[in-house]
Amino acid sequence: MNLEEMILKIREFAAQNNFEQYIINFDDRELLLIIGGLISILGLFLFLILRKFLRKNVVEDISEDELPDALKNKSVDEESLETEADDEETVEVSHQAPSKSWRDRLSLGLSSTRDGVWGKLENIFNAKKLDDDTLEQIEELLYSADMGHEIIDEIIESFKKEMSKEDNDFSNFKSWTKNFLKEKLDPIQSHVDHSLFEFKKDSGLKVFMIVGVNGAGKTTTIGKLATKLKKQGANVVVGACDTFRAAAVEQLEVWCQRADVEMIKAKEGNDPSGVAYDTLAKAKSLNADYCLLDTAGRLHTASGLMDELSKTKKVLTKLDENAPHQTLLVIDSITGQNALNQAKEFNKALNLSGLVLTKCDGSSKAGNAVSMASALNVPITYIGVGEDVEDLEIFKIDEYLGALLG
Numbered sequence: 001m002n003l004e005e006m007i008l009k010i011r012e013f014a015a016q017n018n019f020e021q022y023i024i025n026f027d028d029r030e031l032l033l034i035i036g037g038l039i040s041i042l043g044l045f046l047f048l049i050l051r052k053f054l055r056k057n058v059v060e061d062i063s064e065d066e067l068p069d070a071l072k073n074k075s076v077d078e079e080s081l082e083t084e085a086d087d088e089e090t091v092e093v094s095h096q097a098p099s100k101s102w103r104d105r106l107s108l109g110l111s112s113t114r115d116g117v118w119g120k121l122e123n124i125f126n127a128k129k130l131d132d133d134t135l136e137q138i139e140e141l142l143y144s145a146d147m148g149h150e151i152i153d154e155i156i157e158s159f160k161k162e163m164s165k166e167d168n169d170f171s172n173f174k175s176w177t178k179n180f181l182k183e184k185l186d187p188i189q190s191h192v193d194h195s196l197f198e199f200k201k202d203s204g205l206k207v208f209m210i211v212g213v214n215g216a217g218k219t220t221t222i223g224k225l226a227t228k229l230k231k232q233g234a235n236v237v238v239g240a241c242d243t244f245r246a247a248a249v250e251q252l253e254v255w256c257q258r259a260d261v262e263m264i265k266a267k268e269g270n271d272p273s274g275v276a277y278d279t280l281a282k283a284k285s286l287n288a289d290y291c292l293l294d295t296a297g298r299l300h301t302a303s304g305l306m307d308e309l310s311k312t313k314k315v316l317t318k319l320d321e322n323a324p325h326q327t328l329l330v331i332d333s334i335t336g337q338n339a340l341n342q343a344k345e346f347n348k349a350l351n352l353s354g355l356v357l358t359k360c361d362g363s364s365k366a367g368n369a370v371s372m373a374s375a376l377n378v379p380i381t382y383i384g385v386g387e388d389v390e391d392l393e394i395f396k397i398d399e400y401l402g403a404l405l406g
C-alpha cells in the first residue's frame with residue numbers, strides 16, 4: 001500500500017467511525033505528520049514501560065504500623081523511592097573475568113609493599129654484618145612501611161636476641177618474621193565468623209553493616225560480597241543507606257543489578273536508619289539469608305555522623321535483637337597508620353566485628369594490616385586487590401604473609 005492509499009483508507013475509516021470532522025481540515029501531508037507523531041509517542045511509551053520492567057530493583061514500602069515510633073514520618077515513603085540518580089554522574093562497574101589466579105593477583109597486589117620494604121631489607125642483610133646500625137636501618141624501613149611502632153619494637157627487640165646466633169641471614173630473618181606475625185594474628189583471626197564467607201542454608205538471616213571513611217571501598221565491597229553470596233545460592237537483600245548522594249545509590253544499584261539481588265533505596269536526604277530498618281524488614285519478609293547495609297562515608301572525627309551510625313545500629317535491634325551480626329570497617333590500605341586512629345574511633349562507637357582491607361594493589365603500606373588487627377583485637381575478614389568482583393577474597397594469614405614477604 002502506498003502513502004496515498006493509506007491516507008485514503010484513514011479518511012474512509014474516519015468517515016465510517018464519525019470522527020471525519022476532526023481531520024477534515026488537514027491536508028495529506030499534515031495528516032501524515034500527525035500519524036507519525038502519534039506513532040513516535042506510542043513508541044516512547046512502550047520504551048519507558050519496557051525500561052521500567054528491565055530495571056529490576058523492587059522497592060517495597062513498609063506499612064506505617066510496622067515502624068517503631070522513632071521512625072514514623074522519617075522512613076522511606078513510597079513516592080520517594082525513586083532516586084534522581086539518572087541526572088547524576090554515571091557509575092561504571094567492571095566485571096571482566098580474571099586472567100590470573102587469586103594467589104597471583106594477591107602477590108601482584110602486594111608487590112609494591114613487598115618490593116618497597118622486603119627487597120630493601122635483603123640489601124641491608126647482604127651488604128653488612130648485622131649490628132646496631134643495621135638494626136636501626138631495618139627499623140626505619142619497617143616504619144616506612146607503616147607497620148606500627150608497637151609491632152616494630154617487638155620485632156626489633158625479639159630479633160636482637162636472635163642476633164647472637166650464627167645463622168643471621170635474610171632468609172632466616174624473613175621466615176622468623178613470618179612466624180612472628182602469624183603468631184600475632186592467629187588468635188585474633190580465630191574469631192572470624194564463617195557466616196561471612198560461607199552461606200549455610202537455613203542458618204537464619206545475617207545482617208552486615210559496612211562502615212568506613214569516604215572512598216574506602218564500602219560500596220564496592222558490598223557489591224562484591226553480594227555477588228559472591230548470591231553465587232553460593234543465598235538470598236541477599238541490600239540496603240542503600242548512603243542517602244547523602246544519589247550517585248551513591250546508583251553505584252550500588254549497578255552492582256545489585258549485576259548480582260541479581262534486591263536493593264532497597266530511598267530518596268536523597270532521607271533518614272539512613274529508616275532505610276536500614278526498611279531493608280531489614282524487607283529481608284525478613286522475604287526470608288532472606290543476608291541483609292547487607294551500605295552506609296555513607298564519614299570521618300571518624302565527625303561526631304554527629306558517628307552518632308548517626310550508632311543510631312542505625314540501634315534501630316536494627318527493634319527488628320532483630322542480634323542485628324547487625326557483623327559490623328565491618330572497610331580500610332583503604334593506602335591510608336597506612338592513619339587508618340589505625342580511624343579504626344579506633346569506629347571501634348569505640350560501633351564495637352567492630354571485622355576489618356576489610358581494600359586497595360592493597362595500589363599501596364606500599366599493606367603490611368599495616370597486622371598491626372591494625374593486633375592493636376584493635378579485631379580480625380581481618382576480607383582483602384581487596386582491585387575493582388573486580390574476583391579481586392576481593394577471604395583473608396588467609398598464610399596466603400597474605402606469603403605474598404607480603406615473598
Ligand SMILES: Nc1nc2c(ncn2[C@@H]2O[C@H](COP(=O)(O)OP(=O)(O)OP(=O)(O)O)[C@@H](O)[C@H]2O)c(=O)[nH]1
Binds near residue numbers: 296298360362386387
Ligand atoms: N584499586 C582498587 N580500587 C578499589 C578497591 N576497592 C574499591 N576501589 C575503588 O575505590 C573507589 C571508591 O570505592 P567505593 O566503593 O565507592 O568507596 P566508598 O567507601 O563506598 O565511598 P563513599 O561512599 O564515597 O564513602 C572506587 O573507584 C572503587 O572502584 C580495591 O581493592 N582496589
Ligand SMILES: [Mg+2]
Binds near residue numbers: 248295296
Ligand atoms: Mg559508597
